[in-house]
Structure formats: C-alpha cells, structure tokens
Amino acid sequence: MAELILHHYPESPFSEKVRAIFGAKRLAWRSLQVSMVMPRPATIALTGGYRRIPVLQVGADIYCDTALIAEYLDDLGTGPTLYPGGQMLAAQTLARWVDTELFWAAVTLRFLPENMGAFFTDPATAQAFAEDRANFAAGAQVRRPAADEARARYARFLAEMETQLGDGRPYLFGADWSVADFSVYHMLWFIHAGGGMADQLAARSHVSAWMERMGAFGEHAGEAITADDALAIAHAAEPLPVEQASDLPGLAPGTEVNVAPVDYGVMPSHGTLLRCDTNSIVIRREHALTGAVNVHFPRHGFGVTRY
Ligand SMILES: N[C@@H](CCC(=O)N[C@@H](CS)C(=O)NCC(=O)O)C(=O)O
Known part of the structure; x- marks a missing residue:
C-alpha cells in the first residue's frame, strides 16, 4: 500500500481527530503541513476544489472528510474497530x-x-x-x-x-x-x-x-513530506480500481459532475463520476500536477450536481 499522507495544519481540530486515529492504530504516516489559510495549491490540485482540511492522500487516491478517512483507516493498523457492531449506530450518530x-x-x-x-x-x-x-x-x-x-x-x-x-x-x-x-x-x-x-x-x-x-494517541508524529513530493507520488501512482455504478437519477458513471459539502466550505470539486452509492462518492480527475487521481467523498453531507 502507498504511504498515508495527511494534508493538515497543527491547529486544525478535524486533523487532530485523524492524527489521534493514526496513533491509536499505530499507523506510520507522512505529514504534509499546509497553510491555515488559502492558497493551498498542491492540495487543491489533488482535490479539484474541495478546500476543507484535512485530506488524506494514498498514492493517487484522495479521501476527503474525516468521516470517510476514519472508515478508510479502520481496516488498517492494529487495535479494535472504530465501528463496534453493537454500538455502530450510537457511535456514528454521536460522531456526526x-x-x-x-x-x-x-x-x-x-x-x-x-x-x-x-x-x-x-x-x-x-x-x-x-x-x-x-x-x-x-x-x-x-x-x-x-x-x-x-x-x-x-x-x-x-x-x-x-x-x-x-x-x-x-x-x-x-x-x-x-x-x-x-x-x-x-x-x-x-x-x-x-x-x-x-x-x-x-x-x-x-x-x-x-x-x-x-491525547496520548495524538502525540504519534508523522514524518514530514513536501508538497512537491506528494504531487510526484500521485503522478507516479495509478488510482485504485473502482466498480462503476451510480444511484443518482440522471447522473450515470461518466457524467461530468461537481461534488461539494452541503453545509459549509461548499467549494465544489469537479470531475467525472465513477461511483455514487449510500456510502461514498468517487470522481476521476486529471491535472498536469497530479496525473489521474480518484477523489473520494462520504455520501452523507455531500451533494452531486451535473457540471
Ligand atoms: N466534516 C469535515 C470538517 C472539516 C473542517 O471543517 N475542517 C476545518 C479545519 S479543522 C476547515 O476546513 N476549515 C477551513 C480551512 O481550513 O480552510 C471533516 O470531518 O473533515
């Protein structure tokens, strides 16, 4: 598996959530520290417009929003699941x-x-x-x-x-x-x-x-990486295969779409729809700095519209 690269800044609370999960699950990670304010050219080249922080990059796959990042990380590393069967609904609802x-x-x-x-x-x-x-x-x-x-x-x-x-x-x-x-x-x-x-x-x-x-989990530091190196990693990698499907009426896979949060920080990412199901949304993007990347969003809290 490619390295886990977190685009984040120290003061960001949602980033602290992911840093703590890295620590709890004993996952090695690379730290790409971005500015607390725009512009963030490398991160935006990868997401295609989504500007909330943090973002997790794994090769040429980009995971937006900590709800989805937590799900992605749950299968990796050591320790108990973040979604214990008998408490799944209570845990997810409280987290949201x-x-x-x-x-x-x-x-x-x-x-x-x-x-x-x-x-x-x-x-x-x-x-x-x-x-x-x-x-x-x-x-x-x-x-x-x-x-x-x-x-x-x-x-x-x-x-x-x-x-x-x-x-x-x-x-x-x-x-x-x-x-x-x-x-x-x-x-x-x-x-x-x-x-x-x-x-x-x-x-x-x-x-x-x-x-x-x-708090002890949050003290598990990542190894620094530069924006140029993160872009080069995306460029050299292929996005993971995705089984194409869409449950959106009138928006079949292959449609050019915008994907954006529905609540705040609503700047959209633009790309080609690969998949939309009840769990996540995936779009494919091409950019001179990144090559082909797949950008993943949670379905909950995000909307998809025709570009
Ligand atoms: N639901 C999002 C919330 C992310 C969020 O609100 N992040 C804040 C920083 S902690 C943000 O993006 N603020 C604006 C900015 O940093 O540009 C998540 O779980 O990732």
Whole structure:
C-alpha cells in the first residue's frame, strides 16, 4: 500500500481527530503541513476544489472528510474497530452530532477573547484568517450559536459525558474505543487548546482522565513530506480500481459532475463520476500536477450536481 499522507495544519481540530486515529492504530504516516489559510495549491490540485482540511492522500487516491478517512483507516493498523457492531449506530450518530452541532459551539467558544490563548501570533495573521474564513463561509448553511448558547450546550455535554464515564469504563461506549471517542476528543482538544476554560475539565475527573488517554494517541508524529513530493507520488501512482455504478437519477458513471459539502466550505470539486452509492462518492480527475487521481467523498453531507 502507498504511504498515508495527511494534508493538515497543527491547529486544525478535524486533523487532530485523524492524527489521534493514526496513533491509536499505530499507523506510520507522512505529514504534509499546509497553510491555515488559502492558497493551498498542491492540495487543491489533488482535490479539484474541495478546500476543507484535512485530506488524506494514498498514492493517487484522495479521501476527503474525516468521516470517510476514519472508515478508510479502520481496516488498517492494529487495535479494535472504530465501528463496534453493537454500538455502530450510537457511535456514528454521536460522531456526526459532535462534528456538526457541537463543532459550531466549539468555534464560538474557541474564539472567545478569554479562551483564544496564542491562536494568532500577530494582528496581520488574525486579519488574513478573518478574510480567508469570510470567503470560506460563502454559501454556508450553518448557524453558529452565540456565546451563552454555546457555553450551555458544551456544559450539558460535559456533564452527560462525566456521568457516562462514571462507571469506570475507559471509552465512551465501554472497554474499547469507537469513532465517537475520536470525534469527541478532537472537539475537546480544540475547545481547550487556548487554556481559558481549563476549570471545566478540572471539575470532571472522569472526562479529564479520558482526555489524557486520548491525547496520548495524538502525540504519534508523522514524518514530514513536501508538497512537491506528494504531487510526484500521485503522478507516479495509478488510482485504485473502482466498480462503476451510480444511484443518482440522471447522473450515470461518466457524467461530468461537481461534488461539494452541503453545509459549509461548499467549494465544489469537479470531475467525472465513477461511483455514487449510500456510502461514498468517487470522481476521476486529471491535472498536469497530479496525473489521474480518484477523489473520494462520504455520501452523507455531500451533494452531486451535473457540471
Ligand atoms: N466534516 C469535515 C470538517 C472539516 C473542517 O471543517 N475542517 C476545518 C479545519 S479543522 C476547515 O476546513 N476549515 C477551513 C480551512 O481550513 O480552510 C471533516 O470531518 O473533515
């Protein structure tokens, strides 16, 4: 198998989710550090437009969105599955809620002046970030809660989590981790990275111990790789074969399509539809910098339209 190359940046919470899965599953990975703001020419050449971070590159196959990346990684490495049979529905549903509803509360909380810590090194970086994220937000269909609502949502969640872990279980649903542990972990990691809300964790011993256990997974570093080397790897590789099929009325395999998130960061990727089923969407792209690549998206949370 080709190397696992994560396109990410240190401050990105969704990237921390994948970094922690690498650690938990003891997977060696290559770290392609991208800028916190656009442009990201190599990553965009590979995805064809999708700009959310992180993105996982494996040879000439590109996996977008951590929900799909987690599924891809689950079959690799060591340790229990992220999708334990008896808890599949609960784990996936909690992960999706955390990655959307709790995420927007987390964004509000992380950028409260008293919780920002050293997120921005200087005013120019802060200004560039604000301008970039205003572009990113164009066309978004999400609601970011105000501070009081975000605080209450988070406090209630932490209280429920403390109760759930109160019987001494090491992970949210019992003896083994699930994908929900990694979603909750990266969200708490993000909220608490600034240090201004440390008392909320300190007051909850079970959550704190769990957080320490999960945080250890995130310390499994990847070996740095340059953007040029990642592009050369894509160029030299062939995308994995895909059985062509589509469940989209009027959009057969071979149709030129746009694929985009339905909620935010809605910049589409353009390519030729190879497959669309209830699990994922795959398009084929060609680019001078990358050669032929297949770009994979989860079906949940993404839309396909004729180009
Ligand atoms: N549902 C996506 C969410 C990804 C996401 O929102 N990523 C943030 C960074 S953590 C992002 O792309 N922000 C804008 C940017 O970095 O350009 C996933 O699971 O990958």
